[in-house]
């Protein structure tokens with residue numbers, strides 16, 4: 147009875163209600179987390195709400211809206227960014243570098259232009275000058291519709307999908323009085339913590355680190371794949387209106403207040419002052435505060451507060467006469483480079499680190515500085531014993547800027563790249579196309595800890611309960627040296643740990659046991675091969691079918707797999723041909739950890755059918771499309787040829803669509819493609 151009731155009821159109205167609830171909840175928790183820095187729920191609880199919403203939207207696509215919190219992630223990689231012309235040009239600012247210049251270039255000039263007495267007082271708005279990149283957001287009837295970079299000030303790039311991934315930014319403005327059109331400008335930036343984390347990851351991957359948070363923010367925002375942007379915790383502060391219809395503001399102060407009321411992030415350090423004296427005092431105060439801020443600022447911006455006066459003053463050579471950027475002096479110091487140390491990271495990247503004679507830079511004692519990599523060391527000709535200029539360029543990890551060669555006395559010693567790992571003595575290699583030097587030993591201590599954590603992680607072997615704390619204890623008790631050792635552990639071993647109960651120990655053993663029968667893709671991913679993420683692991687599993695085949699694969703065979711280029715192929719080949727890695731894999735096999743072979747998808751309904759996707763897809767992402775096609779045995783190919791069976795065209799499809807028409811190939815819209823899939827499923 148109950149069952150039939152459930153079956154007959156239309157679930158839509160409930161879903162609609164819950165979707166609304168979830169959106170409100172997620173928006174609320176986003177704000178607690180990102181704007182107020184006071185989360186109320188755990189990340190796991192947040193994820194659960196998020197997944198529930200995404201699940202409902204997937205089942206009821208008609209409930210999906212552009213301002214849903216789920217639309218912050220995902221989306222379609224574009225190929226290149228569309229350009230957007232700003233309704234009003236985005237100007238830049240003239241600089242002042244000290245108090246006198248603030249008075250002369252701003253205050254005195256403003257009074258002269260306005261015909262005011264030198265003794266009169268102009269009210270200003272003072273703001274931190276965020277060191278990021280300028281963007282313009284367009285809200286139409288309160289909904290974020292377009293976001294673009296500053297570009298050359300006249301046209302910028304359409305980064306709407308990427309901007310939507312910024313968690314602290316409302317996709318819909320709050321309040322009754324939202325205007326019909328609000329263009330708002332602001333600065334996208336990365337916190338120092340986020341910047342350091344990104345660089346640590348990059349160095350681990352052998353990618354050159356970003357030199358400062360600004361470059362990292364720009365690099366992160368201008369990602370063609372919004373999913374990459376979504377993983378970079380970018381933030382934004384709004385600082386100026388563009389074109390506005392349906393609202394007006396008398397002053398910058400009023401604008402910022404109203405914008406904050408609509409839910410837009412506004413820097414809490416902004417401050418109105420009565421005259422230029424106040425602006426100068428603010429400049430000094432912020433310089434003091436600068437070191438304790440969690441993000442980088444490179445000065446302050448002082449603006450004539452009244453919009454009427456701003457209009458009267460106007461602009462000259464692309465800078466407004468009513469504002470000025472007051473830049474801070476660089477934070478540098480001279481010191482002696484005493485030694486060059488080697489540091490080994492998670493994936494074996496060996497980084498040269500300068501040991502410095504301790505020196506204070508704006509309140510912080512600096513005794514270490516990163517030298518990034520050996521190329522940089524050679525390019526700057528940095529030697530042990532050199533006097534160097536050290537800079538804290540926004541990052542807390544200082545960098546050596548340059549050598550004062552004139553201070554050399556001939557005793558300085560160059561430092562050569564190591565041939566063996568300083569931690570484990572293994573061979574050091576430089577993989578083609580990378581700047582980093584890497585220790586190839588799988589049993590190198592700093593690498594082991596992280597590789598075990600990775601092996602056990604959810605997307606990999608998913609060994610429930612084997613978290614950071616347990617891994618640390620396994621290592622400190624000397625119970626585990628490689629991932630293979632995990633499968634030798636007994637209950638007694640676990641019982642030696644702090645706060646370990648019988649139940650927990652049994653669960654851990656059960657989780658380990660369960661992971662013995664893993665699937666091939668997860669196993670490949672779990673090995674932690676450089677450049678092999680979950681997606682590549684899946685492609686490898688699909689292409690080679692078994693671990694044995696993969697182990698034997700040549701670079702040539704590897705490169706023939708979709709999306710695998712020479713760098714990745716080389717990395718996989720090197721991994722499987724390293725004797726230590728071979729030992730670990732064969733020991734895993736001995737302990738019964740042997741991934742099941744997978745059958746390639748053959749004979750699906752779309753078997754042998756080639757699809758090309760082009761233009762901006764809105765119903766599904768390119769990755770999702772690929773999955774849909776491949777699940778039924780079809781192929782997704784990059785370019786249109788006579789072998790193409792269907793071209794699926796989204797909005798603004800260009801040359802591929804033209805080519806398809808020219809060759810007489812069937813062109814489908816997104817909905818027609820979904821129809822085709824449904825038909826082929828039957």
Ligand code: IVH
Nearest residue numbers: 237238239273274275276279280333385447
């Ligand atoms: S106002 C016409 N306010 O500095 C005035 N700019 O050199 C436009 N910036 O491109 C800028 N923080 O990227 C303004 N509080 C702030 C700012 C700020 C950072 C950047 C912005 C702009 C550059 C001007």
